[in-house]
Amino acid sequence: MHFLEIYITTQPNPKDIETMTQSIPTRLEKVNERIRAAALACGRDPETVKLIAVSKTVPADRVLAAIQAGVTDLGENYVQEAAEKIETLSKETVSWHFIGHLQSNKAKYAVKLFDLIHSVDSVKLAKELDKRSGNVGKVQNILVQVNISGEKTKSGVETDLAIEIVREIASLNNLSVCGLMTMPPYFNAPEKVRPYFRALKALQEIILKKCIPNVSMAELSMGMSGDFETAIQEGATLVRVGTAIFGQRA
Numbered sequence: 001m002h003f004l005e006i007y008i009t010t011q012p013n014p015k016d017i018e019t020m021t022q023s024i025p026t027r028l029e030k031v032n033e034r035i036r037a038a039a040l041a042c043g044r045d046p047e048t049v050k051l052i053a054v055s056k057t058v059p060a061d062r063v064l065a066a067i068q069a070g071v072t073d074l075g076e077n078y079v080q081e082a083a084e085k086i087e088t089l090s091k092e093t094v095s096w097h098f099i100g101h102l103q104s105n106k107a108k109y110a111v112k113l114f115d116l117i118h119s120v121d122s123v124k125l126a127k128e129l130d131k132r133s134g135n136v137g138k139v140q141n142i143l144v145q146v147n148i149s150g151e152k153t154k155s156g157v158e159t160d161l162a163i164e165i166v167r168e169i170a171s172l173n174n175l176s177v178c179g180l181m182t183m184p185p186y187f188n189a190p191e192k193v194r195p196y197f198r199a200l201k202a203l204q205e206i207i208l209k210k211c212i213p214n215v216s217m218a219e220l221s222m223g224m225s226g227d228f229e230t231a232i233q234e235g236a237t238l239v240r241v242g243t244a245i246f247g248q249r250a
């Protein structure tokens with residue numbers, strides 16, 4: 001990546017600055033409207049796209065404001081932070097998603113806290129989650145995170161190994177593989193990330209054709225504040241949006 005490119009992609013655009021001065025319900029309504037418009041424009045039923053409000057670093061009172069404005073699904077990146085918020089908001093009927101990098105030694109907490117873990121990036125982690133899910137009598141829904149861009153700094157299984165890894169994870173009794181997740185490079189540059197979204201969709205279709213037992217592949221978790229419309233055009237069923245709902249993180 002060239003210096004200039006980094007510079008351009010990290011400048012907040014005027015739309016983002018405008019967004020920051022608005023309230024959570026207003027921003028949420030705009031995001032929902034954009035999801036709806038993007039889905040309809042490419043001939044998809046808007047109901048097939050679920051918004052996950054990414055609440056990492058956002059305090060519980062602001063998360064509650066989002067829930068009261070209609071958010072049903074929340075995404076967190078850190079187990080400890082999430083545990084505290086989930087406890088504080090335990091009266092709310094919402095689903096919690098884990099989207100950050102998960103260390104195997106946190107698996108025992110993760111299976112108690114999250115409805116869907118998006119970031120399973122190794123067989124080792126999957127086996128630990130399977131064991132811990134079994135201990136609490138749960139079948140844990142998971143997504144396999146794929147490093148579709150192949151960048152060394154990114155988590156996720158290698159694209160070339162994904163099919164075999166899905167097969168291996170699918171054989172674990174206490175996990176249910178619901179689909180794939182990816183984190184492409186180039187935040188806020190939707191046209192640049194399109195090929196990566198398209199590649200994840202293609203991989204989903206290849207895996208589907210393998211008809212692996214215990215694998216549904218229904219979900220594609222891709223798209224964030226800067227590129228969720230592109231992700232929807234390319235088949236996302238779960239979009240993970242933080243900044244556009246809660247404003248810029250500290």
Ligand SMILES: *Cc1c(COP(=O)(O)O)cnc(C)c1O
Binds near residue numbers: 099183223225226242
């Ligand atoms: C923080 C985060 C998001 C949300 O990013 P925004 O740009 O704030 O919408 C989505 N997915 C993952 C994995 C994240 O860590």
